[in-house]
Amino acid sequence: MMSSSSRSTRRRRQVTRDASPWASLHGELLELDLIAWRVLAVDLRDYVRLRAVCAHWRASTTCPSGRGIVEGRFHPRHWTMLPEGHGLHPGHRKLRDFVRFFSLSTGAFVRVHLPLFRDHCALDSIDGILLLQRDHDTAARLLNPLTGDIVDFPHL
Known part of the structure; x- marks a missing residue:
């Protein structure tokens, strides 16, 4: 006791x-x-x-969550998505939904869990925000990879 x-x-x-x-x-x-x-x-x-x-x-x-697309101060400006190499692309099943990013200002690496890449491909990156296109219907959306914020464009 x-x-x-x-x-x-x-x-x-x-x-x-x-x-x-x-x-x-x-x-x-x-x-x-x-x-x-x-x-x-x-x-x-x-x-x-x-x-x-x-x-x-x-x-x-x-x-920053919920503001990562609309407010420019929350954009990951100095970050870039890295290719994986060895024939692996974002969304490849061997990567288990992880994508690597590199900070151009600090040299840091970050692995981010982004299951969106299972059925999306990255078209471009502007100010750290990724422009994605969905495979099955070609819908476009913006993604802040560090906050997880998404904005869908209207269908054409």
């Missing part, structure tokens, strides 16, 4: 471990919104990481 003092000590350790020291920074001192926009100007991936620091930072910054 565990004593109440050891339970409360364990609970205090858990609270201390879970609390982020970043969340305790004063909002005005931090000017999180200004910092967030400067980070976003460099790279969308770093902006997503900034939002992941703690719940307070996530709540204090704009979520």
Whole structure:
């Protein structure tokens, strides 16, 4: 049987471990919104990481999901989709719906799960946004590969 003092000590350790020291920074001192926009100007991936620091930072910054096509500041401007080589193309079953992207500004690689490539092909990439065409009906759509946002064009 565990004593109440050891339970409360364990609970205090858990609270201390879970609390982020970043969340305790004063909002005005931090000017999180200004910092967030400067980070976003460099790279969308770093902006997503900034939002992941703690719940307070996530709540204090704009979520890119749902805005990834319409708002240009959430475009993955410095990212390009890489060919896989060895005869593998995006959508090949051996890739298990993953596509690799490369950051031209930081040199980072990211594997993104994009099941759309099972029945779509990429026609072009503008400002990091992919122009896709669906195989069975040739419908066109735009995709932000880092936020997952999609906009369908009207059928012709």
